[in-house]
Amino acid sequence: MSASSGDRLAIEELSVARGGRTVVRQVSLEITGGEVTALLGPNGAGKSSMVLAIGGVLKPLGGKILLDGRDFAGRRPERIRGAGIAIVPEGRRLLPELTVGENLRVATYTLSGADADTGRTRALELFPELEKRLDNPARALSGGEQQMVVLAQALVSHPRFVVIDELSLGLAPVVVNRLVPTIRSIAESGIGVLLIEQFATLALGLANRAYIMEGGRIQFSGLASQLRENPELLHGAYLLRGRNGAAGAPAPASAAPPP
Ligand SMILES: Nc1ncnc2c1ncn2[C@@H]1O[C@H](COP(=O)(O)OP(=O)(O)O)[C@@H](O)[C@H]1O
């Protein structure tokens, strides 16, 4: 499946329940091919639940996931992935006893041999440091390397859209800085990236458009530059704490007092 700029994935009025409680309430947002779109919001806002619904892991209560005029809401994960929508769920783990190469192969099992080969080549171009790790068990990798394999798993299937839930979670700043240009080049290749990220500064530095979600609803939708220039729009100043520049320690999103 090839990517091209101008592709659009539209989420329309998506609602999702967890444990009998509605935690995503009629959320609408758009992801554009060739761009990074940031989704910000405090812990518990419903971001990860929405990601799982986009990926078909959770069945939405209602709403649409529209691509090429077709609605994928409630479809099975394989079907959604096959349409070109890949999700990287929060805290995804590799199969620790399998090698890196095997973990990548697991992600291509539905593809033809040729598509699997080109997908794998492309993913290794983005993460050349994985090349020498292909025969190592995943458990032997650093946290940063494991996150690269997780991202590579999403990219081997030639997605048109990638939804990345918490890119920097648990990673050292130096590793995060390594990943930032990669996210940029993924978007430059034509893929639409939805980046969910606890460090607003990082996400807004990459994004064209941005959304803020709180209490299951979209509270802001606009240009990332609007939020960069008017940080007070990030209501709840905790969204900007933690990594102004690369050196800050991650702050728990909801516990931080205003600066
Ligand atoms: N497995 C689950 N079972 C029940 N409730 C859950 C589960 N996972 C998350 N929740 C609840 O759903 C709400 C939204 O959580 P989540 O989607 O993880 O938000 P975010 O990713 O923005 O932090 C929270 O109130 C959370 O406690």
Ligand SMILES: [Mg+2]
């Ligand atoms: Mg989350």
